Amino acid sequence: MESPFVRIQFVLNGQPRSAEFTADATALRLIRDVLKLKGTKEGCGVGECGACTVIVDGKAVNSCLMLAAQLDGRAVETVEGLGTPEALHPVQDAFVDRHGVQCGFCTPGLLMSTKALFEENPSPSRADIATAIAGNLCRCTGYHQIFASIEVAAARSSSKDRP
Amino acid sequence: MSHAQYIRPENLDEAIEHLHRNGPRTRILAGGTDLVIDLRSGTAQPDFILDVSRLPELKGIALTPEELSVGAGVTLSEIRSSDVLKRHAPALRRCSFTFASQQIRNVATIGGNVAHCSPCGDTVPPLIIHEARAVLASKNGRREVSVEHIASGPYSCALPSDEIIIRFILRPASDVTFADFQKIGRRQALAIARINAATMARQEPDGKISFLRFALGSCTPTSQRLPEVEDHLLGRQPSAQRIWEAGKILAKRTVAITGRRPSTEYKEAAIQGLFVRMLTPLVKT
Numbered sequence: 390m391e392s393p394f395v396r397i398q399f400v401l402n403g404q405p406r407s408a409e410f411t412a413d414a415t416a417l418r419l420i421r422d423v424l425k426l427k428g429t430k431e432g433c434g435v436g437e438c439g440a441c442t443v444i445v446d447g448k449a450v451n452s453c454l455m456l457a458a459q460l461d462g463r464a465v466e467t468v469e470g471l472g473t474p475e476a477l478h479p480v481q482d483a484f485v486d487r488h489g490v491q492c493g494f495c496t497p498g499l500l501m502s503t504k505a506l507f508e509e510n511p512s513p514s515r516a517d518i519a520t521a522i523a524g525n526l527c528r529c530t531g532y533h534q535i536f537a538s539i540e541v542a543a544a545r546s547s548s549k550d551r552p
Numbered sequence: 553m554s555h556a557q558y559i560r561p562e563n564l565d566e567a568i569e570h571l572h573r574n575g576p577r578t579r580i581l582a583g584g585t586d587l588v589i590d591l592r593s594g595t596a597q598p599d600f601i602l603d604v605s606r607l608p609e610l611k612g613i614a615l616t617p618e619e620l621s622v623g624a625g626v627t628l629s630e631i632r633s634s635d636v637l638k639r640h641a642p643a644l645r646r647c648s649f650t651f652a653s654q655q656i657r658n659v660a661t662i663g664g665n666v667a668h669c670s671p672c673g674d675t676v677p678p679l680i681i682h683e684a685r686a687v688l689a690s691k692n693g694r695r696e697v698s699v700e701h702i703a704s705g706p707y708s709c710a711l712p713s714d715e716i717i718i719r720f721i722l723r724p725a726s727d728v729t730f731a732d733f734q735k736i737g738r739r740q741a742l743a744i745a746r747i748n749a750a751t752m753a754r755q756e757p758d759g760k761i762s763f764l765r766f767a768l769g770s771c772t773p774t775s776q777r778l779p780e781v782e783d784h785l786l787g788r789q790p791s792a793q794r795i796w797e798a799g800k801i802l803a804k805r806t807v808a809i810t811g812r813r814p815s816t817e818y819k820e821a822a823i824q825g826l827f828v829r830m831l832t833p834l835v836k837t
Contacts, residue, residue, distance in 0.1 A: 392557070393557055395558045411556075412558035412601055413556050413591050413601070415592070435589050436585060436589070436652070436653070436655070436656055437742060439655060442655055448659075449654055449655050449658060450655050450659055451585070451655040454588045454589065455584055455588065455659065456558065456581065456584055456601070456603075458558045458601075458603065459603065459605065523741035524652070524655045524656065
């Protein structure tokens with residue numbers, strides 16, 4: 390009898406993991422309900438809001454539109470891997486300083502989109518930022534504080550790199 | 553609970569073998585951005601999910617003197633960053649700029665966009681203006697079919713279930729002087745097209761149009777070229793008036809196909825307007 394279960398091995402926030410689930414389970418279900426990492430949010434469930442954004446092999450993806458099985462052998466990063474309450478990631482620091490967070494529901498997705506953007510382009514223009522976060526809806530801030538947060542994070546990291 | 557089984561073949565032969573035995577009970581997953589939604593809603597209830605996203609045979613963009621080949625597994629992000637497409641299929645590359653979001657472009661593939669057969673698929677009008685053929689593989693070997701003939705209607709794929717699209721062959725746009733893709737959606741980012749269109753043209757130094765392709769999507773059951781519209785401008789130095797007339801023909805022909813609907817009042821004007829906006833750069837002042 391062929392099994393409807395899928396077993397995968399992958400790296401989650403730097404740690405090797407394995408998991409088992411049914412073939413139709415999404416990556417989002419795996420992350421939230423099996424692995425109990427609740428930072429990644431489900432908003433729309435159809436790829437329009439970006440609240441479920443995680444990074445897979447360096448690229449931002451919607452975990453609601455991906456099967457968990459597609460993560461086999463991949464490196465997955467969720468917001469839990471960014472920083473800790475005591476030592477925030479520089480992007481998280483910038484979101485705090487520039488009020489990039491109001492209700493917070495979209496924030497994990499925005500942080501992951503921003504991290505993926507910086508990995509590709511450490512000093513993005515405002516247009517580059519807009520392209521990178523166009524798939525992340527925020528109903529609170531009106532986006533200005535989010536742009537400011539990302540710009541500050543980019544400026545800080547480039548001044549740190551300077552000799 | 554779903555009983556579906558997830559299968560990830562190691563190579564194309566394994567995928568073809570699976571489709572040969574289980575085609576009608578299988579859904580192919582390329583990026584998954586459309587299929588996962590259908591699995592979740594129950595619209596798709598396959599016995600097998602065949603994940604072809606890692607097949608090397610479906611990857612890559614290659615140019616030879618005669619043809620441009622785009623793998624069915626090429627993602628929209630790869631299309632966006634391709635220098636070969638920037639030069640040889642600029643309208644196709646441009647469609648990736650307004651295609652969904654970064655998160656979706658990173659996984660969604662051109663093959664999946666075509667095979668899903670949405671009337672609004674953004675890669676289809678650009679493929680049509682390049683007279684693209686899909687290379688299909690099955691147990692019976694390979695064959696080619698024009699991209700225009702893959703969809704038999706909205707969300708209805710004409711391809712047999714034992715076949716898989718492995719790549720697209722395009723006529724390179726090396727000799728064109730102008731190309732564009734535009735769409736109208738409800739907002740700028742992440743909008744499903746209400747109207748989308750691709751065009752490319754060669755304009756001679758005297759302003760005459762010696763080559764023109766224009767394809768319209770989203771407005772008719774399947775995307776298509778309308779030769780009457782192209783013929784209205786071919787061989788001429790187009791005036792603003794002439795382009796306005798060609799846009800009128802396009803809108804009228806589209807309405808003739810769909811019949812008058814509640815949305816026609818808006819769409820008829822918007823189709824003509826989009827055409828005029830796209831082709832106006834060809835007017836020599």
